[in-house]
Amino acid sequence: MRPPVARRLLKPVTGLAWILVVVWSAVSVTFLLSRIVPADPARLAAGLDAGPEQVAQVRAEMGLDQPLIVQYGRYLGDLLTGDLGRSVQTRQPVLDDLLSALPASLELILVSSLIYAVLGVLAGIAWAYWPRGPHTLLLRLGAVVGVAVPVFWVGLLLQIVFAGRLRWFPVAGNFDFEGTGVPRVTGMGLVDTALTGDLTLVGEALRTLALPVTTLVVTHFAVAMTLMRSSLEEQLRRPYVRTARARGVKERRIVFADALRNALNPVVTMLGLQLGWSLGGVVIIEVIFSWPGLGLYAYHAFSAFDYNAIMAVTLLSTVAFVLINALVGAIYPLLDPRLKEAR
Amino acid sequence: MTTTEPTSGAVGGWRRPTPTELWAGATVLVIAVLLIAPGWIAPLDPYRLDVSQRFRPPGAGHLFGTDDAGRDIFSRVVYGARNSIGAALIVVTVAAVFGVVYGAAAAWSGGILDRILMRVVDLFLAFPYLVFAMAVAASLGRGLTAALVALTVLWWPSYARMVRGQVISLLRDRHVRAARTLGASGPQILRWHVVPHTYDAVLVRYTLDLGQALVALTGLSFLGLGAQPPTPEWGLMIADAKQYALTAWWAAVLPGAVVFLTALNFMSLGDRMRRAGGTR
Numbered sequence A: 001m002r003p004p005v006a007r008r009l010l011k012p013v014t015g016l017a018w019i020l021v022v023v024w025s026a027v028s029v030t031f032l033l034s035r036i037v038p039a040d041p042a043r044l045a046a047g048l049d050a051g052p053e054q055v056a057q058v059r060a061e062m063g064l065d066q067p068l069i070v071q072y073g074r075y076l077g078d079l080l081t082g083d084l085g086r087s088v089q090t091r092q093p094v095l096d097d098l099l100s101a102l103p104a105s106l107e108l109i110l111v112s113s114l115i116y117a118v119l120g121v122l123a124g125i126a127w128a129y130w131p132r133g134p135h136t137l138l139l140r141l142g143a144v145v146g147v148a149v150p151v152f153w154v155g156l157l158l159q160i161v162f163a164g165r166l167r168w169f170p171v172a173g174n175f176d177f178e179g180t181g182v183p184r185v186t187g188m189g190l191v192d193t194a195l196t197g198d199l200t201l202v203g204e205a206l207r208t209l210a211l212p213v214t215t216l217v218v219t220h221f222a223v224a225m226t227l228m229r230s231s232l233e234e235q236l237r238r239p240y241v242r243t244a245r246a247r248g249v250k251e252r253r254i255v256f257a258d259a260l261r262n263a264l265n266p267v268v269t270m271l272g273l274q275l276g277w278s279l280g281g282v283v284i285i286e287v288i289f290s291w292p293g294l295g296l297y298a299y300h301a302f303s304a305f306d307y308n309a310i311m312a313v314t315l316l317s318t319v320a321f322v323l324i325n326a327l328v329g330a331i332y333p334l335l336d337p338r339l340k341e342a343r
Numbered sequence B: 001m002t003t004t005e006p007t008s009g010a011v012g013g014w015r016r017p018t019p020t021e022l023w024a025g026a027t028v029l030v031i032a033v034l035l036i037a038p039g040w041i042a043p044l045d046p047y048r049l050d051v052s053q054r055f056r057p058p059g060a061g062h063l064f065g066t067d068d069a070g071r072d073i074f075s076r077v078v079y080g081a082r083n084s085i086g087a088a089l090i091v092v093t094v095a096a097v098f099g100v101v102y103g104a105a106a107a108w109s110g111g112i113l114d115r116i117l118m119r120v121v122d123l124f125l126a127f128p129y130l131v132f133a134m135a136v137a138a139s140l141g142r143g144l145t146a147a148l149v150a151l152t153v154l155w156w157p158s159y160a161r162m163v164r165g166q167v168i169s170l171l172r173d174r175h176v177r178a179a180r181t182l183g184a185s186g187p188q189i190l191r192w193h194v195v196p197h198t199y200d201a202v203l204v205r206y207t208l209d210l211g212q213a214l215v216a217l218t219g220l221s222f223l224g225l226g227a228q229p230p231t232p233e234w235g236l237m238i239a240d241a242k243q244y245a246l247t248a249w250w251a252a253v254l255p256g257a258v259v260f261l262t263a264l265n266f267m268s269l270g271d272r273m274r275r276a277g278g279t280r
Helices: A004-035 A041-046 A052-062 A068-080 A094-129 A134-148 A151-165 A189-196 A199-236 A239-246 A251-288 A294-304 A307-335 A337-342 B019-036 B073-109 B111-125 B129-139 B144-171 B174-181 B186-222 B234-242 B250-277
Strands: none
Touching: A004 A068, A004 A307, A004 B111, A004 B129, A041 A052, A094 A134, A094 A189, A094 A199, A094 A251, A094 A294, A094 A307, A134 A199, A134 B186, A134 B250, A151 A199, A151 A251, A151 B186, A151 B234, A151 B250, A189 A199, A199 A251, A239 A251, A251 A294, A251 A307, A251 B129, A251 B186, A294 A307, A294 B129, A307 B129, B019 B073, B019 B250, B073 B111, B073 B144, B073 B186, B073 B234, B073 B250, B111 B144, B129 B144, B129 B186, B144 B186, B174 B186, B186 B234, B186 B250, B234 B250
């Protein structure tokens, strides 16, 4: 056994090393993937009417005539300087494309995660707190439906009913900055309209968010709810709860002051994982609602074999995923005092 | 198909099947018919175009209506089961078999090899699988096979991790020590005395995963990264119908409902099997 002091000092180091290993593997895999794309990137970049000499020239410019290992080295070097290459489609640096698409996705992800996390946790607590009654049937149904229902189906259904038939919400698109003249500060419609202080504009931004956010909430809240319920129920079976009950502590106090704190840990982990996955999950939603975020950008990149863009989006979501997981690991001890002492 | 219901009565003797077993049996039967003989159910040719029959709403002639090319959507859904459910079956089956073998091998070898093998699993699980599946499918050149490969590559690690944990605890079991005392070799013990005990849990996850894989695969197809037109495939049908969803809602909504109900069936069946089996 390693002495505890050494282990304590080593833990952040191995954690960081692991993050680097994951990111490096993601870089290597995406690089390999980009070199097996069935389309010729030089041909795509040169354009349809380019002759063979032009294509060859573009290929040399892009370094695609070099051996694979040289290309790999150059790619790694470029990455370290923040150069993700140029998109074949938009003809702009991929990094600029990503940065301009990021706020729209973040807005969608943050608003919906906040809602489904709170809803899921509250519903899970209610389920464990009142385990019997007619509402459990509804919650059980919601739990199974919520994990099985395909995102694209919910999205299309909401779009057809609430945008197509009832016309309550716009069919597609995010907040219209150009039409309303709202200055882009963060690029997130909700935040920027709030900065202008005009409530009708905020309402406009909320209307565009309503359907995609509802889709995300419907397809995501069930996991948190089920986990919260089972975790809390497990805590309520523990001896310390029985002791507290025997001592006459109020049930509400037992649940909310003692059991809930211990029960939250796995739920927080799961919510972190879901947040990490959400970048993949929003692709379908952004495609349905033509929401100009990273998902829609990735979708266009996939359809056009825009390999620099594909690599960049994949890398970005991997880095976000790994960092979120590491972050969740780091806030763990704050939630669970036992782990703070162990660390 | 066996389930994890507690067996009542003598082993091998006939007993009344439990509701879960009946449910599982019916599921297997329906899927078998859909995969082997879709022609028995589908009234029309899924590829036949008929411009005079465009955008017919659901009714007597066309149960699910027709699409923009006048094709019968119900027939396309029935034939599409081969591509959608069939593909999900392949993904989860290959992933489960490989994961079980991998996890059992890691647990058996122990020591440094086990640690390396499980680090590889950790690495796979550290990737956001949906984005990677999209990238892999896009790079392999859009098609059902590409989507299949992409999902399978990312699906096996969860089985490996689960089976490894179970095998490690089973190896400490008394019946394994007894088998070893009686002179059974390592592979024999693993094959006959350890791995079969993990099948209950694997079967539960397998059933749940069929639903997950179906949703993931149809999602990839929906993004154009799976089956290509004019193949009848559920996700692709919905993607094609998306552009006219506001006028001819049925073309998108009804195949989507079939995806949902199929996934729901697998997941609630798996859920029920898990609760019936209890936790080991």
